[in-house]
Amino acid sequence: NAGVTQTPKFQVLKTGQSMTLQCAQDMNHEYMSWYRQDPGMGLRLIHYSVGAGITDQGEVPNGYNVSRSTTEDFPLRLLSAAPSQTSVYFCASRSGPGTGMNTEAFFGQGTRLTVV
């Protein structure tokens, strides 16, 4: 049981390049999210998904695309990288609300992205 796995751990991109950050979970969780964290700041929600085929925007979605074709995977695509997207990216997953509310999310180890 690996939990939430993010790849790569580190990445350097040139301005204008595109890339996909991978996120996979093996806990059969319905909810998955992507966050970015800039130095000294809290996490900001980029996109999230409540199940396969369902995605929605978070607080800072511009410049990013997501899709959720399977329960396990939730890739984040940077369409045309900009220096402002230099950040640490975290993927998280959690099970659905069930009969109440479940707010226990499991986070990956993060991807450090630098755009030059």
Place this chain on the structure above:
Amino acid sequence: LAKTTQPISMDSYEGQEVNITCSHNNIATNDYITWYQQFPSQGPRFIIQGYKTKVTNEVASLFIPADRKSSTLSLPRVSLSDTAVYYCLVASYNQGGKLIFGQGTELSVKP
């Protein structure tokens, strides 16, 4: 979503009890309160969640008054390893339970 406000930083000493209070004046009926801990270079880790009154687990206690406009995370007898950033979040059941993080409270535990 209800906005949360918590102190930016707090200092404590080993062995003391630490209480971090968070205000969430606009909390809705179906909202839950949850707290996370984050160490440098790591993703956040869930600590505790609650709806009302008091919740306790092996790590912390969460106190929520009747009006639910604030909550207090209590860490008993902190150690140096409790130095971290602590986030208070309000999760809305009606909005798919999105978890929105604020600035957090940077707790520094000194020997």
